[in-house]
Amino acid sequence: MKNEMHQIVQDTKQIRAILVGLNTNKSDDEFERSMKELKELTKALDIEVVGITTQNLPAPDRSTYIGSGKVEEIKASLDVFDADIIIFNDDISPMQIRNLEKILDTEVIDRTGLILQIFAKRAKTRESRLQVEYAQLQYMLPRLVGMRSSLSRQGGGSGRLSNKGSGEKQLELDRRRIEHRMSELRRELEDVEKERDTQRNRRLSSPEPKISLVGYTNAGKSTVMNNLLSFYGGDNSEEKKVLEKDMLFATLDTSVRRIAAPGRRPFLLTDTVGFISELPHTLVKAFRSTLEEAKYADLILEIIDFSDPEYRHHMEVTKETLAEIGAGDIPILYIFNKSDLVQNQQKEASQLVMEVPRAVDDRAYICAKSKESLDALIGLIEETLKQGDTLCTLLLPYSEGGILNTITASSVIESTEYLPEGVKIVAHLSAKNVAKYKKYLAE
Numbered sequence: 001m002k003n004e005m006h007q008i009v010q011d012t013k014q015i016r017a018i019l020v021g022l023n024t025n026k027s028d029d030e031f032e033r034s035m036k037e038l039k040e041l042t043k044a045l046d047i048e049v050v051g052i053t054t055q056n057l058p059a060p061d062r063s064t065y066i067g068s069g070k071v072e073e074i075k076a077s078l079d080v081f082d083a084d085i086i087i088f089n090d091d092i093s094p095m096q097i098r099n100l101e102k103i104l105d106t107e108v109i110d111r112t113g114l115i116l117q118i119f120a121k122r123a124k125t126r127e128s129r130l131q132v133e134y135a136q137l138q139y140m141l142p143r144l145v146g147m148r149s150s151l152s153r154q155g156g157g158s159g160r161l162s163n164k165g166s167g168e169k170q171l172e173l174d175r176r177r178i179e180h181r182m183s184e185l186r187r188e189l190e191d192v193e194k195e196r197d198t199q200r201n202r203r204l205s206s207p208e209p210k211i212s213l214v215g216y217t218n219a220g221k222s223t224v225m226n227n228l229l230s231f232y233g234g235d236n237s238e239e240k241k242v243l244e245k246d247m248l249f250a251t252l253d254t255s256v257r258r259i260a261a262p263g264r265r266p267f268l269l270t271d272t273v274g275f276i277s278e279l280p281h282t283l284v285k286a287f288r289s290t291l292e293e294a295k296y297a298d299l300i301l302e303i304i305d306f307s308d309p310e311y312r313h314h315m316e317v318t319k320e321t322l323a324e325i326g327a328g329d330i331p332i333l334y335i336f337n338k339s340d341l342v343q344n345q346q347k348e349a350s351q352l353v354m355e356v357p358r359a360v361d362d363r364a365y366i367c368a369k370s371k372e373s374l375d376a377l378i379g380l381i382e383e384t385l386k387q388g389d390t391l392c393t394l395l396l397p398y399s400e401g402g403i404l405n406t407i408t409a410s411s412v413i414e415s416t417e418y419l420p421e422g423v424k425i426v427a428h429l430s431a432k433n434v435a436k437y438k439k440y441l442a443e
């Protein structure tokens with residue numbers, strides 16, 4: 001009971017952080033960008049940033065990562081800023097964290113630790129919870145000795161990060177117990193993954209083309225999904241919606257929904273976890289099966305936040321991540337989203353204002369919240385899927401009703417005519433379907 005009270009009191013005060021960056025070989029721009037992103041990540045955990053400090057060094061200090069003068073400077077400012085946690089922009093070694101915590105007498109975490117906390121806070125489904133816990137334990141293992149943080153707490157992120165005095169307790173969590181739990185988790189994850197494979201196989205054998213939304217976190221993937229659902233999701237589309245929010249890593253799970261716009265070829269759309277630069281290795285490993293979802297797509301929609309000055313960098317990261325998960329060869333449409341914000345910026349600067357929506361070749365400039373944009377997007381998707389299609393006339397005997405359903409689900413049908421000998425349809429068939437239904441070809 002006493003502990004609970006303690007917890008409640010702690011939760012009411014916002015955690016205050018000092019951010020620390022060390023630039024060893026990045027350009028000024030690149031470094032500034034990564035510091036800005038660290039700030040966003042920190043805010044994603046509801047932590048207040050009270051100070052930022054940076055240093056240039058040819059190489060990190062072996063024992064304290066940053067130079068000793070810098071450490072002293074931070075120590076002196078701790079009281080002034082009333083900070084409870086120091087967050088480093090890079091991955092620092094367990095030994096360096098220990099040394100820093102000893103000198104500063106405050107919790108120290110690195111970029112990976114921070115992203116792990118965000119994932120822990122956001123994970124909702126059983127699979128993502130298991131994945132996050134696994135990644136957390138793996139991260140914790142080499143850091144056990146002298147660990148202060150509450151990273152081990154189930155469900156993570158529920159309390160404050162800084163928890164002075166809990167260092168002793170952490171030590172009790174011995175290596176063996178953690179390893180045991182990790183093998184338990186691995187087994188549970190295997191079960192969940194098997195279940196998901198079954199679902200996926202069922203989906204893959206369904207006739208609709210599979211399309212995956214991918215891209216940097218916060219680009220608007222879930223918004224595209226939800227608004228397509230609003231307009232073309234059929235019955236109960238409200239209930240089928242996923243979480244969209246202006247924060248990093250709002251989505252950690254995979255959702256698949258059917259989109260069927262009138263007169264357009266229906267498709268299955270997948271929304272999944274977003275990418276970020278230097279996604280921690282522990283997380284890539286733990287979330288591999290979720291990240292790999294895009295591998296099974298016929299077409300990828302890369303959603304780009306066109307209003308973010310860093311969008312080119314985000315596209316690079318997305319390209320690298322796609323290659324890493326083995327989805328580098330799938331056709332991509334580049335969707336420059338949030339173009340409405342770009343229009344606003346252009347208006348404010350009295351510049352030429354871009355036309356939205358606009359679709360050219362393999363690109364579209366859209367605002368995910370406008371129906372006109374989404375129609376343009378669907379048009380582009382349709383055109384892309386149609387490449388390689390042939391317009392065919394088929395005569396399907398009434399005894400083969402199932403085939404008509406399959407073709408309707410995966411193709412655009414120009415006309416349907418009920419004749420005494422069967423149903424005559426004119427449809428755009430993919431090369432695969434032409435081969436499959438050859439014997440019904442008429443004329």
Ligand SMILES: Nc1nc2c(ncn2[C@@H]2O[C@H](COP(=O)(O)OP(=O)(O)OP(=O)(O)O)[C@@H](O)[C@H]2O)c(=O)[nH]1
Binds near residue numbers: 369
């Ligand atoms: N103005 C404007 N805002 C948008 C647009 N698309 C998305 N947003 C906003 O951008 C924020 C992020 O959108 P999400 O759809 O959650 O982004 P996401 O890509 O799914 O992000 P993660 O799940 O975190 O990877 C939300 O606040 C959306 O309302 C757009 O076209 N215009």
Ligand SMILES: [Mg+2]
Binds near residue numbers: 221250
């Ligand atoms: Mg999302």
